[in-house]
Amino acid sequence: MIISIASGKGGTGKTTVAVNLALSLSSAYVGTIQIIDCDVEEPNAHIFLKPHITKTLPISIPVPRVIEKRCTYCGKCQEVCVYNAIAVIKNSTQNDPLTDSQTSAPGGKVLIFPELCHSCGGCSLFCPEKAIEEVGREIGIIQIGTAGNIEFVDGKLNIGEAMSPPLIRAVKKNITNNKVVIIDAPPGTSCPVIGSIKGSDYCILVTEPTPFGMNDLILAVEVIRKLNIAFGVVINRTDIPTASGQTGYQEVENYCSKENIPVLMRIPFDRKIAESYSKGIPMVEFIPEYITKFIQLFNNIKKSNHK
């Protein structure tokens, strides 16, 4: 069973829920739990789980390289590439005035912009001269290890690299079927999020009771509904004390009940939780009552999935 943890807004507590759910289940559950950190731009699960890394693998994506001696600068590759990652400049003069050679092939240059390439393979597939081969371009690494009896996988995007979805796909290749798999997704609602949560059996959306949390929850719900994944919500930092004594922001609760979205858990604002988070200590380690709560959350998800 694959459960992914997502949120529209960042910093609502995705990693907190992912890590503490994994730890709670591993303390009670028979079988192995896998945690997969798909937030390859800013992976944080390792901070809390302190895994023992046993394998580090560089991840590359295929990008084109031109075999100059075969290329006729016909421009087919440029025509095929919708990402503008390849440009062909054909020399206008056909005769070389120095050697006065009539037979020399017209020259040119092929410019490749690897950072724009999506690795679709179109250029090499359609090159009539078979003059394009593919070579690897490293975009990041994945790390595999264990934290107690939790199997741990995360990915780390190279600095300056824009292309995170292929790395997310590489991280997810390590998912083992028939295990309980917990995916920590990146924030937002665009391609890296879709890539992370696609294929999940259930998605937990973590939000906070603020107007920003509300706005981004609605966006996240639209995404999950489009992907047709069953989901529920965890509301983090409820009852934030306000100096002016205003009653708390109720709109997240109202929205969930109106939309028939199950609220799986409410985590009250607690300075102790905030402090332990800041030090990289999972909350279940010093508030053990939460272990039962997270196990119950898991059982509720399982039940709703069997319906």
Add this chain to the structure above:
Amino acid sequence: MKQIVIISGKGGTGKTVITAAFASLVKNKVMVDCDVDAADLHLLLNPKILERHEFKSGKTAVIDGGKCNQCGMCLEVCRFDAITQSSIGSQQSTVTIDPISCEGCGVCSLICPQEAITMKECISGEWFISDTQYGPFVHAKLGIAEENSGKLVTLVRQNAKLIADKENRDIIIIDGSPGIGCPVISSISGIDCALIVTEPTLSGLHDLIRVVELTRHFNVKTFVVINKYDLNTEMAEEIESYCRNNGVALAGKIKYDTAIIEAMVNKKTVIEYSKGEVSQQIKNVWEIIQNELD
């Protein structure tokens, strides 16, 4: 004209709250929201939309079941696992393309011997030019489960620049997105100054280091502000010493204050809502940045 972007690496550290506060403090500017896939700045600036534009980005493959003869060539060439074929070999076999997985490369449509696949232009979002009490505001909304957020960021920034040039605005203030990937890279290219908002947590520090490496990579002048610093003063000190040891300028520290959430609930910037310490601390941060820009 100068451009400043507010980014964070880690999400939820307070980018938008601080950006909105700058809206109240800075004169003669254009406000921009480049967090296009979870935009929140409009919730505080209460924009009146003047112009609404479609964001067209790339294409998606669409298959005509009537023309398709289930040869399977498209399946073989698709690198994004976007094409599936049901009941292969049988009469009922159908080929389907998942628009969400499709990256629009068009290879399937070029290879299809039946010309059964066409590339359809897709509208992946909207962008807006709005009027606010703080001046012009350019923002966007990426469509649900859409891609190309980097392109949309670039488009929004280009339009903000046009307005700034036309109206002789001195500064463009950009709210960025979390992370270090595609939209963030688009939001920091050609920028005069980046302000990184962090928080005093191990995750905050870890993510700060990665985003500082990113701004360095692109040679962008960088400032750091530690938000909610009093939630863990030891970690705040650790972040300060990281900044000192790595030559990163600290623009200030901001206290944890529930006035920030109250201001948000009241759809106001914290500067308008509170005359307290937090507002003063944000003012100090702006002064430091202002000095750099002058």
